[in-house]
Amino acid sequence: MPVLLKHHDAELSLRPGTTKSDLVAYLYQNSEWGYSPQELKEALDIPRGTATTTLKRLYDDDYIGKTDDGYYYALSERDDIRRYVSSLNQVDRLFGHHRDADATPEEPDKQIGGGRTDEELDAELAELEAELNG
Numbered sequence: 001m002p003v004l005l006k007h008h009d010a011e012l013s014l015r016p017g018t019t020k021s022d023l024v025a026y027l028y029q030n031s032e033w034g035y036s037p038q039e040l041k042e043a044l045d046i047p048r049g050t051a052t053t054t055l056k057r058l059y060d061d062d063y064i065g066k067t068d069d070g071y072y073y074a075l076s077e078r079d080d081i082r083r084y085v086s087s088l089n090q091v092d093r094l095f096g097h098h099r100d101a102d103a104t105p106e107e108p109d110k111q112i113g114g115g116r117t118d119e120e121l122d123a124e125l126a127e128l129e130a131e132l133n134g
Contacts (some may be wrong), residue, residue: 010064011074014063014084016088016091017051020057020058022044023040023055023058023087024085025061025085026040027072027074029085032074033073034071034073035073037055037070055072063075063078077115083132090128090131090132093124094121094128
């Protein structure tokens, strides 16, 4: 599959669904805040050792910052990571509804597409692609 070069960063090694990706996404979605490892552990429901080790690796790899007193935060200069997190958010908005196992035909908000028509979904997809290609 071709990749748009102005948005491509071969050095960015994040894979959706991993603890590493989840931590990065959480910090960049809440970029005005700094979080302790304990707060991130609780927010993402991950084991303490996993949180601490992964945060250290992310910090060492310059994916996130860390204050002198141990709070982790998103780096303002990492546009590549912001684009990655934005893509995760867009995918979740488009396809997140399919994860709800309780969705029934009587509850269109919980169905894939949230009860929207194909035309509405196509328009939303076009809008999201325009944002990405920006």
